[in-house]
Amino acid sequence: MNDDVTVLLEKVSKTYQMGEVEVKALKEVDLTVVKGEFLVALGPSGSGKTTMLNCIGGIDSATSGTIIVGGHDISTFNEKELTKFRRETVGFIFQFFNLIPTLTARENVEFALDLVPKEKRGSAMDVLEQVGLGDRANHFPSQLSGGEQQRVAIARALAKRPPVVLCDEPTGELDYDTGIMILRLMRDIAQQEKCNFLMVTHNSAISQIANKVVHLHSGEISKIVTNDNPEDPENLVW
Secondary structure (H helix, E strand, O other): OOOOEEEEEEEEEEEEEEOOEEEEEEEEEEEEEEOOOEEEEEOOOOOOHHHHHHHHOOOOOOOEEEEEEOOEEHHHOOHHHHHHHHHHOEEEEEOOOOOOOOOOHHHHHHHHHOOOOHHHOOOHHHHHHHOOOHHHOOOOHHHOOHHHHHHHHHHHHHOOOOOEEEEEOOOOOOOHHHHHHHHHHHHHHHHHHOOEEEEEOOOHHHHHHOOEEEEEEOOEEEEEEEOOOOOOHHHOOO
16 A cells, blocks of 8 residues: 555445344445644435444444555454554544543643653653643643534644544634634644544535545545645635
């Protein structure tokens, strides 16, 4: 596999058994993501967006096919190997910030770092500075705005220096101005760190900032669009 490829899906399918009914959430999906790409996956509810993201992140296992992330063929991993992969190789940013309310911003980041081998850890304060929250490090989540809490979540995801960061509706709980700020931050980090952000969203306007846009429908990729001139987040309107 080309060293520039950080995510590779080959004929990935996922079937859920719902009683006597089989639900095919993904159907032989093929996808290649190269280093530094900012990817947005679009599609209606039930199209397979979140299932694809969860399979890439090792949260869910594909029924068939091959998934390679950061050089790891996770389609062959057992649960113990998947747990190690999730801790060390991918970062996660969700719609709901999932911060521990009794820990400060710095402690929330440090808590995540405790799960990562020392040689792979970044500095909690360094990543909080990177997302513009160095002066809020000792504040608790209840003392932070929604945008600040999401920036803590981004810092937590980045602290282990992952090659791939997976984002599920990361601006869904934010107002427009704060959402734009978060999108700019994520895109700037992707460019600076040469890591991949893979974002699932219902908001088609966000796709304008992406290098690659994947359209899903009924578990299949209907179209992949490459954008050589991504829009500046400041210019988005929704």
